[in-house]
Amino acid sequence: MVSLSICLSFILTTCNQLNMHCETFASSAHYKAITPIAVNNDNGLKSADTTIIVLKKLKYALLDIKDYKTGKRQLLIQKDHVTQGKIFFLTPDIAQGFSVNWIKETSVGFEISIEYGSRFYVQKNFQFIYENNSFYLKNIITSSFDKYSPEKYEKTIKNLKKPFKVTNFKMEDFV
Secondary structure (H helix, E strand, O other): OHHHHHHHHHHHHHHHHHHHHHHHHHOOOOOOOEEEEEEEOOOOOEEEEEEEEEEOOOOEEEEEEEEOOOOOEEEEEEEOOEEEEEEEOOOOOOOOOOEEEEEEEOOOEEEEEEEEOOOEEEEEEEEEEEEOOEEEEEEEEEEEEEOOEEEEEEEEEEEEEEEEEOOEEEHHHHO
16 A cells, blocks of 8 residues: 555656646746656656756756666757757766766856766866857866876866867767
């Protein structure tokens, strides 16, 4: 009986979240932030999470999708229900200890901060700007150090002379 009650509670919560998800995109003039949405597979196991990050100034939504089955994570850039770009994150098999620190709106677009490494730690901040109705990678700020010699800290800022347009952006190409 307790198990059934927990299951029903989960289903109702998921339905409410999905309803909120639909309401968010019903009006392209106004977006609102939403809590993560869990998606279950046929076995009832959690297969993916989606978190929506709202770019209020630009009226865009960033859908951060984590697929537990494949281990892959991607960020969809959407406006008016249309995906205008995809960012494919690193996977732990490419970058040991990979994690996303944040995805946040900036005054000119948005920024993604990631980190990876075990002994040699690396943090990268990817700064995207909005120009001509598209997003472009403009800067990559990299901080790194050896955990056994943290005094050997390095920080570099790579300004792309020709910004890279985000359509199908793979982080592994910039790591």
